[in-house]
Amino acid sequence: MAQKKDVWQGTLAVMVLKTLDTLGPLHGYGIARRIEQTSGDLLAVNYGTLYPALLKLEQEGYISSEWGVSDNNRKAKYYKLTRAGKKQLEREAREWEQTTNILARFLSPGEEPS
Amino acid sequence: MRGLRAWLLRLVGSFRKERDDREFADEMESHLQMHIDDNLRSGMSALEARRRALLKLGGIEPTKEIYRERRGLPMLETVLQDLRYAVRTLRKNPGFTIIAVLTLALGIGANTAIFSMVNALLLHPYNFPDLDRLVRVWENRGIDEGADARLIAPQDAADLLSGAAVFDALTTYKCGDLNLSAEGNVQPALGCQVSANFFDVLGVGPALGRAFNASEEQPGADQVAVVSYGLWQRRFAGDAALLGKVIQINGKKYTVVGIMPRGFDYPVPMELWVPLGLSPAEKTDRAKLSLESLGRLKLGISVAQARSAADSVSRRLQQEYPTTNANRRSEVLQLRRELYLYTLPLFLLLQTAAVFVLLLACANLANLLFARIFGRQREIAVRTALGAGRWRLARLFVTETLLLACIAGGVAVAGSFWSVKVLRTSIAPSWTMWVPGWDGIQVDRTVLAFTVLLIAIVGLLFGLGTVLHSGQALPYAALKEAGRGPMLGSKCRLRSALVVAQVMFALVLLVCAGLTTQAFLHLVDVYQGFQAASVLRTEIRLPEKSYPENSQIASFYDRVLRGSASLPGVSAAALVTNSPASNVDNETTFFTISGRPAVNASEVPSADLQISSPNYFSVLRIPLVAGRAYSYADNANAARVAVISRSMAVRYWPKGDELGQQIKLGPANSKEPWMTVVGVVEDVRQNWWNPTSRPTIYEPFFQTPQRSMVFLMRVASNPAGYASGIREVVRGIDDQIGLTGVGTLEREITDSIAIIRIMGVLMALFGCVALALSSVGVYGVLAEGVARRIPEIGVRLALGAEPRDVMKLVLGQAVKLTGIGLAIGVPIALAVNRAMSSLIFGIVSINLLLLAGFTLLLLVVALAAAYLPARRAMRVDPLVALRHE
Numbered sequence: 001m002a003q004k005k006d007v008w009q010g011t012l013a014v015m016v017l018k019t020l021d022t023l024g025p026l027h028g029y030g031i032a033r034r035i036e037q038t039s040g041d042l043l044a045v046n047y048g049t050l051y052p053a054l055l056k057l058e059q060e061g062y063i064s065s066e067w068g069v070s071d072n073n074r075k076a077k078y079y080k081l082t083r084a085g086k087k088q089l090e091r092e093a094r095e096w097e098q099t100t101n102i103l104a105r106f107l108s109p110g111e112e113p114s
Numbered sequence: 115m116r117g118l119r120a121w122l123l124r125l126v127g128s129f130r131k132e133r134d135d136r137e138f139a140d141e142m143e144s145h146l147q148m149h150i151d152d153n154l155r156s157g158m159s160a161l162e163a164r165r166r167a168l169l170k171l172g173g174i175e176p177t178k179e180i181y182r183e184r185r186g187l188p189m190l191e192t193v194l195q196d197l198r199y200a201v202r203t204l205r206k207n208p209g210f211t212i213i214a215v216l217t218l219a220l221g222i223g224a225n226t227a228i229f230s231m232v233n234a235l236l237l238h239p240y241n242f243p244d245l246d247r248l249v250r251v252w253e254n255r256g257i258d259e260g261a262d263a264r265l266i267a268p269q270d271a272a273d274l275l276s277g278a279a280v281f282d283a284l285t286t287y288k289c290g291d292l293n294l295s296a297e298g299n300v301q302p303a304l305g306c307q308v309s310a311n312f313f314d315v316l317g318v319g320p321a322l323g324r325a326f327n328a329s330e331e332q333p334g335a336d337q338v339a340v341v342s343y344g345l346w347q348r349r350f351a352g353d354a355a356l357l358g359k360v361i362q363i364n365g366k367k368y369t370v371v372g373i374m375p376r377g378f379d380y381p382v383p384m385e386l387w388v389p390l391g392l393s394p395a396e397k398t399d400r401a402k403l404s405l406e407s408l409g410r411l412k413l414g415i416s417v418a419q420a421r422s423a424a425d426s427v428s429r430r431l432q433q434e435y436p437t438t439n440a441n442r443r444s445e446v447l448q449l450r451r452e453l454y455l456y457t458l459p460l461f462l463l464l465q466t467a468a469v470f471v472l473l474l475a476c477a478n479l480a481n482l483l484f485a486r487i488f489g490r491q492r493e494i495a496v497r498t499a500l501g502a503g504r505w506r507l508a509r510l511f512v513t514e515t516l517l518l519a520c521i522a523g524g525v526a527v528a529g530s531f532w533s534v535k536v537l538r539t540s541i542a543p544s545w546t547m548w549v550p551g552w553d554g555i556q557v558d559r560t561v562l563a564f565t566v567l568l569i570a571i572v573g574l575l576f577g578l579g580t581v582l583h584s585g586q587a588l589p590y591a592a593l594k595e596a597g598r599g600p601m602l603g604s605k606c607r608l609r610s611a612l613v614v615a616q617v618m619f620a621l622v623l624l625v626c627a628g629l630t631t632q633a634f635l636h637l638v639d640v641y642q643g644f645q646a647a648s649v650l651r652t653e654i655r656l657p658e659k660s661y662p663e664n665s666q667i668a669s670f671y672d673r674v675l676r677g678s679a680s681l682p683g684v685s686a687a688a689l690v691t692n693s694p695a696s697n698v699d700n701e702t703t704f705f706t707i708s709g710r711p712a713v714n715a716s717e718v719p720s721a722d723l724q725i726s727s728p729n730y731f732s733v734l735r736i737p738l739v740a741g742r743a744y745s746y747a748d749n750a751n752a753a754r755v756a757v758i759s760r761s762m763a764v765r766y767w768p769k770g771d772e773l774g775q776q777i778k779l780g781p782a783n784s785k786e787p788w789m790t791v792v793g794v795v796e797d798v799r800q801n802w803w804n805p806t807s808r809p810t811i812y813e814p815f816f817q818t819p820q821r822s823m824v825f826l827m828r829v830a831s832n833p834a835g836y837a838s839g840i841r842e843v844v845r846g847i848d849d850q851i852g853l854t855g856v857g858t859l860e861r862e863i864t865d866s867i868a869i870i871r872i873m874g875v876l877m878a879l880f881g882c883v884a885l886a887l888s889s890v891g892v893y894g895v896l897a898e899g900v901a902r903r904i905p906e907i908g909v910r911l912a913l914g915a916e917p918r919d920v921m922k923l924v925l926g927q928a929v930k931l932t933g934i935g936l937a938i939g940v941p942i943a944l945a946v947n948r949a950m951s952s953l954i955f956g957i958v959s960i961n962l963l964l965l966a967g968f969t970l971l972l973l974v975v976a977l978a979a980a981y982l983p984a985r986r987a988m989r990v991d992p993l994v995a996l997r998h999e
Contacts, residue, residue: 028141029148047145047170048177051138052184059120072151076144077137 012045012053014096017089020063020081027068027076028054054079062088121187128186128194138181142174192506196513203514210486211518213890214479218522219529220883221475222568224468226530227537228876230561232461237560239450239551241377243317247411248449249420251284253403253428255704256441264445265403267438268396273431274444278423280415285315286405288390289381294349294363302655302852303345305363305386312387313340315410316380320372323357326389336391339363340372345385363388364657365850381406383547400438408449421446453550456803460873463950467626467880474619474887476572477612481891483515483580484609485898504581512577519573527565531557541868544855545697610931613888613895617935617972618942620881620888624968625943627874627881629950632961634867634874643798643807644694644734649826649859650833651693652840654851656821667819668750670847674825675727677843683830688730689815691723693824694800695863700724705811707766708776708788718781721762721809722800725820730812731757731795733828739763741773741793749816756789762809763794777811789813802867826859833858885975893979896928900983907987908995917988924987928980929973936969943968 012035019034020026026034031054032045057063062085068078081089127134146167153163171177204211242248251274252264266274268286275284287308294303313325320340330336339361341350350356360367368388379385390405411420424444431439487494497507538546538555546552654674661667671689678687692700700722712718730736731743739760748755756777763772772791779786797807815823829836837856844851855862864871900907907920943965 027144027148029145033152046172048172048180051141051177052180055181055184056120059123061119070144070148072148074144074147074151075140076148077141 012049013057014089014092016050016053016057016079017062017081017085017092020079021086021089025066025068025078025080027070027078029076031079057085061085124185124187125190128190131182131186134185135178135182138178142171142177146171192509193513196510197517199510200514200517204517207486210482214482214518215522215525217475217478217887218519218572219525221472222523222565222572223526223529223533224471224880224883225465225568226526226557226561226565227533228461228464228468229564230530230534230557231537231555232465233558233560233564234551234554234556235457235549236454236461237450238554239453240380241318241554242380242449244410245450246448247282247413247415248316249409249411249417250445250447250449250452251407251409251424252445254443254445255403256443264406266405266407266444267400267403268392268405269398269400270428270431270439270442270444271405271407272397274424274427275409277427277430278420280412280420280423281409282412283311283315284407284409285309285312286390286407287312287381288405289384294361294386301349302854303349303363303386304384305388306381306384307390308387309390312408315408317410318375318378318380321375323370323372325372330389331391333391333393336389337366337368338371338389339368340374340387341370342374342379342385343376344379346373365659377553379547380550382550400435409446417446417448457549460869463626463630464873464876467623467877470619470623471880471883471887472568472572474616474623474884476576477616477619478887478891478894479518480576480579481609481612481894483576484612485894487580508577508581511580512574515576515580516570516573519569519576523565523569527557527562530561530565537872540872542865545865545868548697609895609898613891613931614935614938616888616891617932617976618939620884621936621939621968621972622943622946623877623884624881624971625947625965626950627877627879628964628968629947629961630870630874630877632964634870643796644736646695646734646859646863648831648833649733649828650836650840650857651827651859651862652825652837652853652856654823654825654844654853656851658821660848660850661821664750664819667821668816671727671815671819671823673847674844675729677846678825678827678840681836681839681843684836685828685830686729686733687825687827688733689727689823689825690730691725691820691823692800693826693859693862694734694798695802695859695866696824697801697866700800700808700810703779703811704781704784705777705779706782706784708778711782719766719809721758721811723779723811723813725813725815725818727815730826733826734798736798737796739794739796741791743793743795744812744814746816748814752817754787754789754817755792755814757793757795757812758791759797759807759810759812760794761797761807762811765809779811802870834861885972888972889975889979892928892931892976893982895931896924896980896983897986899927900924900987903987904990904995907990908992911990912992912996920987920990921984924984925977925980928976928984932973932976936972940965940969 015035015038016031019031019038023030023034028047028051032047032050035045036043054063054065058065058079062082063079064082065077065079068076070076149167149170150163153166154160158166238245240248250264251266251271253266253270266286271284271286275281285308287306289304289306294301294305308326310326310328310331313319319325321343323340325340326338330338341356346352346356353359356370356373359370361370362368363386374387409420411417424446428439428442428444432442494507534555534557538552541552654671656667656670661670675687675689678684692698702720703723704718704720706712706718728743728745728748731738740763741757743757744755758772758777763770766772767775772794775791776788777791778784778788795812798810799807825840827833827836827840834857840856841853844853910920911917947961947965
């Protein structure tokens with residue numbers, strides 16, 4: 001269980017960083033919606049994990065937050081990617097690519113040397 | 115790095131909970147509202163939109179909880195929570211807190227104060243780099259030389275350095291008073307002649323100017339001087355231009371080349387150093403032990419290695435130079451341990467006593483704590499029932515006791531700054547200046563570290579003890595009984611055991627205190643054989659340069675004696691080389707009895723040597739046992755005579771035929787003249803640490819004049835008032851001579867045993883504290899027991915027991931507890947008693963009366979402490995007690 005959650009948290013962090021990279025400053029609700037949409041509604045973001053994840057990223061200095069006003073005039077806390085966050089995103093993206101490549105090689109049929 | 119940053123932010127987050135909570139609630143609210151807005155936009159009804167949004171958001175409270183945990187450091191928060199709780203509990207019970215803090219502070223403070231002395235005097239008496247490699251090196255001629263005579267022959271020192279190969283360097287020096295005259299006035303200054311490498315070996319260089327160089331060891335080139343910081347400030351007003359100036363020492367001109375840094379006064383308390391300019395003949399001398407020596411060991415060489423290397427060199431010298439070096443062995447001792455002979459037993463004793471006080475305080479505090487836990491059983495039970503784990507409860511208790519220990523430690527440290535200063539200034543500086551490290555007695559980093567360690571140990575130990583103790587509390591039983599009914603057996607036993615231990619500690623401490631106090635009182639009488647009242651003393655030293663001849667010395671002192679004797683009110687005046695209670699051992703010498711030559715060198719007898727002027731015995735009222743005392747007629751032209759002490763007469767002439775016998779100093783082949791024994795005087799105890807008087811030979815001063823003498827003068831009354839009179843007399847004879855240590859002999863005696871007095875006061879203090887603590891302990895346990903047994907007592911009374919029986923019950927318990935404590939304590943006290951008699955130089959002997967007295971005292975105090983609870987038990991109203999049931 002613990003293992004799965006960690007992986008999930010790790011991926012959630014990448015997703016948050018990528019979302020902020022693509023869309024610019026955004027509030028928690030927006031980030032959640034965006035992740036759900038991008039995943040084709042395959043993922044349901046649990047808020048119990050989203051907000052602690054945002055806090056952790058902020059404590060680590062990858063994102064920063066600021067209160068602002070949303071499109072429909074509601075007060076909301078906006079999260080923004082920092083420079084360190086941008087670098088972290090690149091690093092994470094590279095690592096993910098590698099991991100998926102390796103996994104893909106294992107899982108694709110017929111290419112195993114006999 | 116990221117981890118650290120996050121951790122720091124979390125640390126900060128731990129302290130700003132409320133603000134952050136509000137902010138997160140706002141964020142959640144805005145999240146919810148935006149979701150509802152979206153749902154409305156997609157066509158839901160207001161109610162449905164809200165319901166869906168809330169559903170999606172899930173439980174808000176759990177989210178907040180997870181968020182909170184991420185925001186701060188949960189571990190730290192529980193610690194803070196525990197701390198807040200502990201502060202609250204302690205504040206709620208001010209009585210308990212004050213008693214606990216004071217008890218502990220007393221225990222810790224006593225240890226801090228004593229340790230500051232141990233630290234300064236035993237661990238860091240000097241401030242030299244690599245102190246542990248510095249060793250004193252001297253030679254022993256096979257007689258008891260006394261700890262002050264640690265001398266070596268110049269050529270032997272050179273041979274040791276080259277032959278033993280364990281020393282990086284070896285330096286030699288020779289100390290004595292120098293008469294320093296600057297700008298016209300003469301004052302004695304304490305100074306040493308030192309080899310050029312003296313300061314290098316110690317590893318301390320001058321703060322200003324330079325040290326000596328090797329060429330300045332040549333006689334004639336040696337008129338340069340280094341002065342101490344203190345002397346520079348005091349005598350030369352810190353004059354920056356002193357370097358290069360010419361000062362007069364013993365009438366000769368010296369150029370000041372260096373000023374030592376503040377605090378440097380080796381060997382204590384020197385203030386002036388000049389080169390040791392030995393002539394070639396003096397340098398190669400092997401016959402006379404004339405120099406002190408200090409070596410720096412090579413890196414990695416242990417003292418034991420150095421000792422055995424020096425020993426083999428000594429043995430070689432014994433064979434090569436049998437005439438001078440027979441029986442001569444070399445000794446090596448760490449500089450740091452030089453005074454251990456005197457200081458170690460005293461401070462070991464004090465530190466042990468301080469630890470005992472702390473243990474007593476701890477036993478008391480443990481009792482208080484356990485009593486409180488009993489009262490808090492219900493609270494513990496409720497907490498356990500609500501799901502608090504053992505670990506969580508344990509942390510709660512440990513936090514509480516640690517907090518207590520910290521507060522007590524704080525109080526103790528604050529108090530020790532004051533008490534250490536009192537200790538440091540409690541002995542006259544004229545004595546403490548001779549004790550290396552005495553000025554360093556202070557609460558420094560080492561002492562603070564020691565105290566912190568003590569606090570941690572005490573706090574943790576108590577916390578854990580409490581935890582283990584409370585572990586027995588069964589939640590269901592406790593909830594039901596809620597702190598009523600008799601104590602569980604094991605707990606009662608534990609607390610009783612603590613009281614027993616307290617009584618035991620108290621007895622041992624009281625016996626120690628009694629013995630030291632007795633020793634002190636006894637010490638004043640220890641200087642038997644003479645009468646110190648109405649005697650004024652001072653030291654006079656004549657410089658060799660202006661008094662090279664014996665006749666000049668004799669005539670100077672003759673004029674001093676005649677001049678002072680003619681002062682009104684003076685009944686007699688005399689000279690002696692070493693006055694009693696000087697805290698310096700007498701010179702020791704070999705001697706030979708005519709007609710009884712020693713067969714081999716190791717059997718040559720030895721005795722203390724005192725040189726005194728004719729009236730010495732009458733000034734100090736030392737009784738004449740047989741024969742006559744010498745007179746002015748026994749001068750340089752008369753036949754040589756000597757007076758011996760009674761113990762010497764008894765030892766060497768058991769038949770009582772000592773008068774008229776011939777003796778001479780040195781072994782049979784020595785060139786010393788034969789002296790006729792003309793009289794026997796009573797033994798005089800020289801110093802408090804000599805358990806018995808040693809055989810002593812007295813030689814008439816006018817047959818062997820010495821430059822440095824102690825002048826003694828018996829007057830009708832108020833001897834201190836004659837100080838100016840004797841100064842005047844000496845100035846009238848030679849205005850270049852200064853006097854040192856002018857004061858009454860009685861004062862000298864009290865000062866010489868000041869350290870024992872302080873020990874006595876401290877021990878008495880510790881003993882009183884022990885008595886108070888143990889009586890509080892007895893009272894606490896009995897009062898607690900009675901309170902708990904009120905229902906039982908009620909039943910007893912209802913069933914017809916007399917109040918007297920109830921009182922007996924309580925008092926009986928007190929007697930039982932104290933009795934067991936005393937039964938264990940008496941043998942321990944006896945053992946301590948025996949150890950102490952040997953520790954403090956046989957001044958006190960085992961004292962059964964003292965032991966019996968304190969045993970009785972403790973019993974009485976315990977009964978008195980039991981009286982209040984017993985009275986309360988007697989007055990229990992059976993009806994009231996039973997209604998509670």
